[in-house]
Amino acid sequence: MSETAEGTATAADPVLLIRDVTKVYGEGEAAVRALRGVSLTVEPGDYVAIMGASGSGKSTLMNIIGCLDVPTAGTYLLGGVDVGALDEVRLARVRNRRIGFIFQSFNLIPRMSALANVELPLAYGGVRAAERRRRALAALGLVGLSDRVRHQPNELSGGQQQRVAVARALVTSPTLLLADEPTGALDSTSTKDILAIFDRLSLSGRTIVVITHEDDVAAHAKRVVRLMDGRIVDDRRQAPVDGPPPLIDDRSSTGAMSER
Amino acid sequence: MNVLEISRFAVRGLTANKMRSVLTMLGILIGVAAVILLVAVGQGSSDAIKQRIQSLGANTLTVSASFSGGFGGPAGGRGGGGGAAGPRTQARGLTLEDARAIAASGDAPSVKSVSPVVTSSSATTTYEGASHSISQVVGTYPSYFEATNKPVTSGAYFTNQDVTAVRKVVVIGKTVADELFGQVDPVGKKVNIQGAAFTVVGVLKESGSTGGQDADDIAVAPLPAVQQSLTGYGSLGSIVVQATSAEATDAAEAEITAVLNERHDITGNATADYRILNQASLQETVTEATGTFTVLLAAVAAISLLVGGIGITNIMLVTVTERTREIGIRKAIGAPRGAILGQFLIEATLLSLVGGLLGVGVAVAGSQFTIAGVQPVLVPQSIVLALGVSIAIGLFFGSYPANRAAKLRPIEALRFE
Ligand SMILES: Nc1ncnc2c1ncn2[C@@H]1O[C@H](COP(=O)(O)OP(=O)(O)OP(=O)(O)O)[C@@H](O)[C@H]1O
Ligand SMILES: [Mg+2]
Numbered sequence: 151m152s153e154t155a156e157g158t159a160t161a162a163d164p165v166l167l168i169r170d171v172t173k174v175y176g177e178g179e180a181a182v183r184a185l186r187g188v189s190l191t192v193e194p195g196d197y198v199a200i201m202g203a204s205g206s207g208k209s210t211l212m213n214i215i216g217c218l219d220v221p222t223a224g225t226y227l228l229g230g231v232d233v234g235a236l237d238e239v240r241l242a243r244v245r246n247r248r249i250g251f252i253f254q255s256f257n258l259i260p261r262m263s264a265l266a267n268v269e270l271p272l273a274y275g276g277v278r279a280a281e282r283r284r285r286a287l288a289a290l291g292l293v294g295l296s297d298r299v300r301h302q303p304n305e306l307s308g309g310q311q312q313r314v315a316v317a318r319a320l321v322t323s324p325t326l327l328l329a330d331e332p333t334g335a336l337d338s339t340s341t342k343d344i345l346a347i348f349d350r351l352s353l354s355g356r357t358i359v360v361i362t363h364e365d366d367v368a369a370h371a372k373r374v375v376r377l378m379d380g381r382i383v384d385d386r387r388q389a390p391v392d393g394p395p396p397l398i399d400d401r402s403s404t405g406a407m408s409e410r
Numbered sequence: 411m412n413v414l415e416i417s418r419f420a421v422r423g424l425t426a427n428k429m430r431s432v433l434t435m436l437g438i439l440i441g442v443a444a445v446i447l448l449v450a451v452g453q454g455s456s457d458a459i460k461q462r463i464q465s466l467g468a469n470t471l472t473v474s475a476s477f478s479g480g481f482g483g484p485a486g487g488r489g490g491g492g493g494a495a496g497p498r499t500q501a502r503g504l505t506l507e508d509a510r511a512i513a514a515s516g517d518a519p520s521v522k523s524v525s526p527v528v529t530s531s532s533a534t535t536t537y538e539g540a541s542h543s544i545s546q547v548v549g550t551y552p553s554y555f556e557a558t559n560k561p562v563t564s565g566a567y568f569t570n571q572d573v574t575a576v577r578k579v580v581v582i583g584k585t586v587a588d589e590l591f592g593q594v595d596p597v598g599k600k601v602n603i604q605g606a607a608f609t610v611v612g613v614l615k616e617s618g619s620t621g622g623q624d625a626d627d628i629a630v631a632p633l634p635a636v637q638q639s640l641t642g643y644g645s646l647g648s649i650v651v652q653a654t655s656a657e658a659t660d661a662a663e664a665e666i667t668a669v670l671n672e673r674h675d676i677t678g679n680a681t682a683d684y685r686i687l688n689q690a691s692l693q694e695t696v697t698e699a700t701g702t703f704t705v706l707l708a709a710v711a712a713i714s715l716l717v718g719g720i721g722i723t724n725i726m727l728v729t730v731t732e733r734t735r736e737i738g739i740r741k742a743i744g745a746p747r748g749a750i751l752g753q754f755l756i757e758a759t760l761l762s763l764v765g766g767l768l769g770v771g772v773a774v775a776g777s778q779f780t781i782a783g784v785q786p787v788l789v790p791q792s793i794v795l796a797l798g799v800s801i802a803i804g805l806f807f808g809s810y811p812a813n814r815a816a817k818l819r820p821i822e823a824l825r826f827e
Contacts, residue, residue, distance in 0.1 A: 213821050216742070217820075218741075218742055218819075218820040218821040218824070219819065219820075219821040220819075238746070238747055239746055239747070242741070242744050242745065242746040242747065243744065243746075244744075245741070245742060245743065245744040245820070246743065246744020246745075247744070251742055251743070253824075257735075257738075257739045257742070257824070258739075259736055259739055259740070260736075261422075261426055262422075270740070270743060271743040271744055273415055274740070274743065274744045274745045274746065274749060275744060318743065322744075
């Protein structure tokens with residue numbers, strides 16, 4: 151199946167186009183308006199950090215972008231395709247091929263080796279076993295975990311688990327890499343590792359959207375979007391879309407990574 | 411994503427919690443084994459009873475005198491005792507003429523043979539030093555042997571000439587032969603029955619005891635010989651009629667009834683002074699009863715199978731709940747609904763299939779032993795049925811939790827605590 155199976159996406163289309171998206175949790179008295187009309191366009195190759203206070207709706211927005219949840223109102227185009235109009239089967243395929251999702255809490259499947267975890271999206275995507283193994287090993291190599299492929303999640307450190315999760319998100323070569331506070335549960339060293347990986351991915355042209363609380367993390371992004379009470383209140387560009395990410399020359403982080 | 415791949419996920423899911431999987435399988439195992447084994451026990455006992463009835467003689471009808479009123483009960487046991495002497499009724503005993511009338515082929519085409527019977531019980535018999543009380547001495551015609559299914563192992567039956575010539579010859583049962591002769595061959599020897607000397611001409615094949623009574627403690631001699639020396643010339647104890655075939659027994663019964671009603675002047679609503687025991691209908695009744703018995707056993711077993719099925723549902727529900735987060739992760743990385751549904755359905759089906767197969771194994775092994783005095787007879791249909799039902803149970807009871815898992819929205823599953 152081709153990359154454009156879900157519609158006719160062209161290079162000119164933005165990777166992500168959101169118009170007036172709202173999300174209301176619950177009903178009546180208890181209703182929570184988590185998003186109150188968010189519009190956002192992300193061009194291919196951009197590296198966006200979404201910031202905002204706790205409860206401002208960052209995760210809600212991210213889950214909608216990642217097709218894990220549906221908006222109450224508004225339109226959402228992913229690579230020019232209206233996601234709201236897709237059925238279950240197509241939606242599963244979009245999650246599988248277009249999006250790589252990295253969670254704050256890693257979300258690896260227990261009792262499965264790192265390799266098996268990374269292979270899983272390929273298995274659901276119908277990739278043959280040999281090809282699957284090759285790509286999974288390559289992805290694990292990219293995050294510097296070639297020597298840990300047989301380990302199960304409970305045998306890995308938090309930072310290593312998150313790197314496995316990054317490998318899993320990358321292995322299908324998604325058009326969009328989403329990360330909800332990927333470094334939220336990590337110490338500074340592991341955070342540096344992950345950020346270095348993101349920088350290199352951005353440099354190679356991958357589109358990244360990352361949620362973060364930390365200014366240090368946001369500093370790596372080409373663009374910083376601020377949310378407050380379910381609305382975008384600030385949208386600031388730190389580096390051009392087609393240029394390298396602003397802190398790519400941070401040698402210490404890439405160095406730390408290659409040491410392992 | 412093919413079925414094999416999904417099956418591997420399913421197997422991994424099952425082996426992740428071995429103890430639980432094994433216990434769930436045990437439920438199905440017991441259910442399936444119980445169904446197969448209990449049906450086999452039912453079948454075995456039914457077969458045994460049928461065989462026993464068959465050994466009494468197929469296609470036979472026994473006509474015996476019946477006295478309505480004071481003395482109920484069958485008169486078959488005591489020859490000559492009844493007769494015209496039946497105290498409070500005008501009932502007549504069965505006579506040789508009655509037997510001859512039934513045998514007259516024009517009136518009864520379904521009748522193959524007619525054997526008038528007189529019996530004398532507890533006849534003291536001696537041979538040289540040995541003495542034995544034969545529990546039943548039967549006086550009859552040679553057709554009796556075939557009608558009642560009593561073949562000889564050595565010697566021969568007595569003949570019609572023996573009957574007409576009133577020869578004192580006798581065919582003895584295995585028990586009598588053992589008691590009086592031990593290792594010696596009885597054929598040709600003279601025994602003394604109640605003071606009368608009889609020549610042994612044959613020994614009956616062992617038939618085993620029926621209903622606590624030793625069927626081999628018997629001696630069969632020509633009718634007039636027994637009447638002359640033991641019972642006297644009163645009425646007959648019974649008349650054993652053999653029908654031409656198993657299907658003809660009902661017709662034969664009707665024919666006998668017609669003949670005897672006429673001879674005994676029984677008209678309209680008057681109660682007959684005889685009764686007819688139909689071996690075939692007895693067998694039918696018994697078969698029906700054992701059939702009900704088997705169904706009852708199967709029902710009990712089916713309930714245990716159902717309980718096993720509920721066990722699977724329960725475990726699958728727990729599994730799905732426990733692994734909701736995992737389901738969320740799988741969906742988030744692009745698992746289609748079908749793959750999730752397939753994984754949990756295969757898990758449930760594997761549980762019931764493996765449990766079912768082991769159950770068949772246990773049942774087959776168990777059926778090699780005698781259970782409660784019955785040698786179980788495996789019924790192939792019950793194996794197919796039990797296995798089929800156990801797989802169906804897996805699919806049916808597994809589909810609810812599997813469906814629930816597959817329908818979850820990824821974010822709902824991921825947020826699940
Ligand atoms: N499933 C839910 N049901 C009801 N309300 C919810 C649900 N999820 C989030 N909310 C509410 O929606 C609002 C936005 O939540 P969200 O998780 O998007 O915040 P956030 O910006 O990610 O916060 P944090 O930085 O703490 O993760 C909050 O007020 C929250 O209480
Ligand atoms: Mg959040």
